[in-house]
Amino acid sequence: MNFFHYASPATFYPLAGRIARACAIAAAVLTAGGLYLAFVVAPSDATQGEAYRIIFIHVPTAWMAMFLYLVMAFWSALALGFNTRLSAMMAQALAPTGALMAFLALWTGAFWGRPTWGTYWAWDARMTSTLILLFLYLGVIALRHAIVDPRRADRACAVLALVGAVNVPIIYFSVRWWNTLHQGSTVSLTAAPKMAATMLAGMLVMTLAAWCYAIAVSLTRARGIMLERESGAAWTRLAVGTA
């Protein structure tokens, strides 16, 4: 299979539509199953009561916020290195969803922190670095709107996205490097999870749902961006069915 076949908007536009539809359906099914696990199957927490149920959306949104930034940086690197316009459009499409995920991670964290730690907000290492992540996303979006020529905006945003990527490992390791308020990781790749199996299952299903949602929504946004930026090109006439 030739991967470069889908490197142009003309061939990727219809494929993105099919992937987005499949992921949207998967996201809906997984969310329904995940919420069932989260609210019906998983038991109350021994120390936190029902407040811990925020974990089922807090952890997936926080993971997605970090992961989407890395994906955005990856497409930015391709856009800078190979000057491929579709890579830049993908990076552009990911920024708003990443910003919303970062916002939700902070928001749900605040509403979890208040009953368990006694405060909505503290200048804790992880919380502060996640706030910086949100500002980086907003900075990338604002920078794009500040530059009229889309190709120049692509390069400027790619540089900012790549420089900002240094913040992602800082967030990830913040709970180890600085002993402030946020707890260490309960689930990691290197150790057995320190939580009940049904809680873990609910969290993982919700994480998969968040993945599918992010793919569906950012590919749909990417399709809009492709049409906006290539309006008048021959392929867009075919794509919207007027040729």
Place this chain on the structure above:
Amino acid sequence: MTDFFAMGGYAWYVWMSYGAVALVILVESLAVRARLRRAADAARTAAAAPSAPAARFQPATGDS
């Protein structure tokens, strides 16, 4: 059922969290679909008037 929504006294925290996520999902989904529809309409208009100056270097107008 009332017990369920009371969330053992943590209703405010749990439902503010889930409510915000639900609201963001709803608004973002509708916004990206509206943006795609607008872009498709604009592309159709551009295709119907082929002599018009190419719009491909026009900046995007919204980042929904």
